[in-house]
Amino acid sequence: MTAPTPRVGRGPSGNGTARVPWVLVLPALIGLLFLLLPLVGLLVRAPWATMGRRIVDPDVLTALWLSLSTSTAATLVSLVLGVPLAWSLARTEFPGRRLVRALVTVPLVIPPVVGGVALLLVLGRNGIVGQYLYSWFGLTLPFTPAAVVVAQVFVAMPFLVIGVEGALRGADRRYEEAAATLGAGRVTVFTRVTLPMILPGIGAGAVLCWARALGEFGATITFAGNFPGTTQTMPLAVYMAMQRDPEAAIVLSLVLLLVSLAVLATLRERWMSV
Amino acid sequence: MAAREPRTPLDPAPTSDGGLDADLRLSRGTFTLDVRLTCPPGEVLALLGPNGAGKTSVLRALAGLTPLSDGHVFLAGEDLTTTAVEHRPVGVVFQDYLLLPHLSALDNVAFGPRCQGAGRTEARRLAMELLEQMGLAEYASARPRRLSGGQAQRVALARALAVRPGLLLLDEPMAALDIGTRATVRSRLRHLVEGFEGATVLVTHDPLDAMVMADRIAVIEDGRLVQEGSPAEVARRPRTSYVARLVGLNLFRGEASGTTVTLEGEDGRGPVRVEAGDGHRGPALVAFPPRAVALYRESSGGSPRNAWRLTVAGVERFGDQVRVLLEGGLSLAADITPAALAELALTRGSEVWAVVKASEVECYPD
Numbered sequence: 001m002t003a004p005t006p007r008v009g010r011g012p013s014g015n016g017t018a019r020v021p022w023v024l025v026l027p028a029l030i031g032l033l034f035l036l037l038p039l040v041g042l043l044v045r046a047p048w049a050t051m052g053r054r055i056v057d058p059d060v061l062t063a064l065w066l067s068l069s070t071s072t073a074a075t076l077v078s079l080v081l082g083v084p085l086a087w088s089l090a091r092t093e094f095p096g097r098r099l100v101r102a103l104v105t106v107p108l109v110i111p112p113v114v115g116g117v118a119l120l121l122v123l124g125r126n127g128i129v130g131q132y133l134y135s136w137f138g139l140t141l142p143f144t145p146a147a148v149v150v151a152q153v154f155v156a157m158p159f160l161v162i163g164v165e166g167a168l169r170g171a172d173r174r175y176e177e178a179a180a181t182l183g184a185g186r187v188t189v190f191t192r193v194t195l196p197m198i199l200p201g202i203g204a205g206a207v208l209c210w211a212r213a214l215g216e217f218g219a220t221i222t223f224a225g226n227f228p229g230t231t232q233t234m235p236l237a238v239y240m241a242m243q244r245d246p247e248a249a250i251v252l253s254l255v256l257l258l259v260s261l262a263v264l265a266t267l268r269e270r271w272m273s274v
Numbered sequence: 275m276a277a278r279e280p281r282t283p284l285d286p287a288p289t290s291d292g293g294l295d296a297d298l299r300l301s302r303g304t305f306t307l308d309v310r311l312t313c314p315p316g317e318v319l320a321l322l323g324p325n326g327a328g329k330t331s332v333l334r335a336l337a338g339l340t341p342l343s344d345g346h347v348f349l350a351g352e353d354l355t356t357t358a359v360e361h362r363p364v365g366v367v368f369q370d371y372l373l374l375p376h377l378s379a380l381d382n383v384a385f386g387p388r389c390q391g392a393g394r395t396e397a398r399r400l401a402m403e404l405l406e407q408m409g410l411a412e413y414a415s416a417r418p419r420r421l422s423g424g425q426a427q428r429v430a431l432a433r434a435l436a437v438r439p440g441l442l443l444l445d446e447p448m449a450a451l452d453i454g455t456r457a458t459v460r461s462r463l464r465h466l467v468e469g470f471e472g473a474t475v476l477v478t479h480d481p482l483d484a485m486v487m488a489d490r491i492a493v494i495e496d497g498r499l500v501q502e503g504s505p506a507e508v509a510r511r512p513r514t515s516y517v518a519r520l521v522g523l524n525l526f527r528g529e530a531s532g533t534t535v536t537l538e539g540e541d542g543r544g545p546v547r548v549e550a551g552d553g554h555r556g557p558a559l560v561a562f563p564p565r566a567v568a569l570y571r572e573s574s575g576g577s578p579r580n581a582w583r584l585t586v587a588g589v590e591r592f593g594d595q596v597r598v599l600l601e602g603g604l605s606l607a608a609d610i611t612p613a614a615l616a617e618l619a620l621t622r623g624s625e626v627w628a629v630v631k632a633s634e635v636e637c638y639p640d
Contacts, residue, residue, distance in 0.1 A: 172372075174368065174370075174372050175372050175374060177339050177359075177372075178366065178368055178372040178374075179374070179385065179389075180339070180359040180360050181337050181338075181339070181359055181360075181362075181364060181365070181366040181434075182360075182385050182386035182389055182433065182434075182436075182437055183360045183361070183386055183389035183390050183437055184360055184385070184389045185360050185389075188389060192385075193374060196374075196376040197374075197375070197376065
């Protein structure tokens with residue numbers, strides 16, 4: 001490998017950086033195409049002529065508002081419960097910690113419909129916990145917007161917990177020790193040192209959690225049902241529309257896609273500038 | 275977050291002066307630490323030792339970050355042995371300073387007083403005062419990453435002093451600095467630490483830090499205290515080969531009888547005798563600087579009483595001198611000028627006479 005002449009040195013170690021091996025590039029391109037093509041399909045088949053009118057349809061706006069508000073609420077609930085859970089997993093030693101960690105990831109791997117069934121069995125009006133909620137407080141969860149949030153928290157919180165736990169494990173604990181030598185107790189260390197330092201990790205986890213909640217379908221339809229205006233979120237509305245009016249489904253899909261991309265882009269900008 | 279209240283000393287500390295009195299014992303795997311340290315208020319004690327000797331363990335134990343398996347920590351008559359980190363009147367300047375990256379320099383310094391219960395305004399006023407003392411008033415609102423190494427070090431010092439500690443711990447304060455800025459920063463740090471009224475423990479592996487900043491030096495090797503004394507004593511009379519290397523002396527261990535010290539020869543060809551400047555009896559150490567060694571091709575037979583025939587094992591640059599490493603009955607280093615090296619035509623394997631005046635040889639009990 002002496003002179004840098006192009007197209008010379010076909011040996012196994014020659015000119016490695018200049019040439020990209022097609023064995024990798026070809027599948028990569030196919031993969032990329034596979035991911036992008038459906039989105040292109042949406043754009044191509046969208047009923048652009050009637051788009052303006054369809055978008056401001058009150059049914060679309062209702063479903064959109066329900067989706068955004070429930071997934072945001074689910075993210076807030078996940079933050080309040082998930083960050084302390086992540087902290088416990090990352091920073092404390094207790095018997096069965098590994099088992100708990102494995103259990104936290106269960107909702108990631110089970111089919112959401114199964115999650116919905118499980119939620120119904122526990123929180124339904126005759127469920128293990130639900131019957132007491134009803135007889136003591138007169139509360140019925142299933143088929144309410146609150147049930148949508150519950151279903152979303154169930155499937156989306158693990159994303160947040162895993163992300164925040166990773167951030168906590170990656171954080172330099174010496175800063176916490178430094179704060180302790182300055183007189184900070186454990187709670188102060190957590191709120192004034194740990195939390196600010198893992199904020200990017202929490203942000204990333206929250207975004208994943210929010211996106212997962214926004215797209216939630218299986219657990220929602222099983223546990224919360226499919227009532228327009230109360231529990232019919234965008235994904236459910238898309239599915240229903242697909243049955244009778246595929247063009248409406250395309251419009252709903254595009255709206256959902258656009259809104260989620262806009263939210264993610266805005267949040268990303270926010271964090272990059274901080 | 276209640277303010278620290280001075281506790282009434284139930285147990286009077288073993289020392290009467292009210293400084294630091296610590297007996298630190300802990301074990302971690304195969305490593306055991308067993309070190310007893312004292313440091314009166316207003317003094318700087320340097321802990322010197324090679325990497326892995328246990329210096330950082332000592333510091334962490336004093337700060338309360340690592341629990342002791344046995345022993346005690348008394349500070350100003352107060353028993354801190356089981357006191358939690360956040361309640362110890364101890365200020366720490368960490369190796370990389372560990373300034374909280376999301377807080378300004380001012381808020382970093384104000385962090386301690388805030389934790390101790392001071393109001394925001396009060397804490398900031400105190401922090402500003404300290405930053406002014408450190409000559410950093412104009413950097414008060416700067417984030418840590420905007421500060422130079424020396425500035426960050428002073429902010430870290432201000433932060434540690436802001437909790438009004440009775441004990442100040444400095445962990446390798448020079449390690450994070452560029453070589454070029456160390457000399458200035460070191461003398462500035464010394465000046466600032468001199469103003470501190472409590473006891474100061476400085477951990478370092480750099481003998482220069484210890485010599486410049488400390489009133490006393492404690493050398494730790496393998497979890498044990500191997501030597502303690504003033505910088506001058508340690509520099510003149512090292513007790514281990516590690517210390518001797520640090521302070522740049524040739525050191526040998528032997529048996530003294532008057533001014534003659536008998537060493538076990540290293541080449542197995544019988545004992546080697548060293549004539550020292552002062553007399554002693556029994557196990558002794560002898561030390562002399564490499565620059566006190568003169569090299570000759572031929573035996574001169576003059577007045578110096580120490581002359582050993584040795585072999586050149588290596589030659590290396592050492593400042594504007596050349597350091598010749600010799601082996602044979604003794605292993606020692608000799609510093610000569612490059613001109614002398616050329617004149618003697620020394621190469622690896624050459625045989626030379628190494629000559630040292632008895633008056634240059636320090637002899638002291640082992």
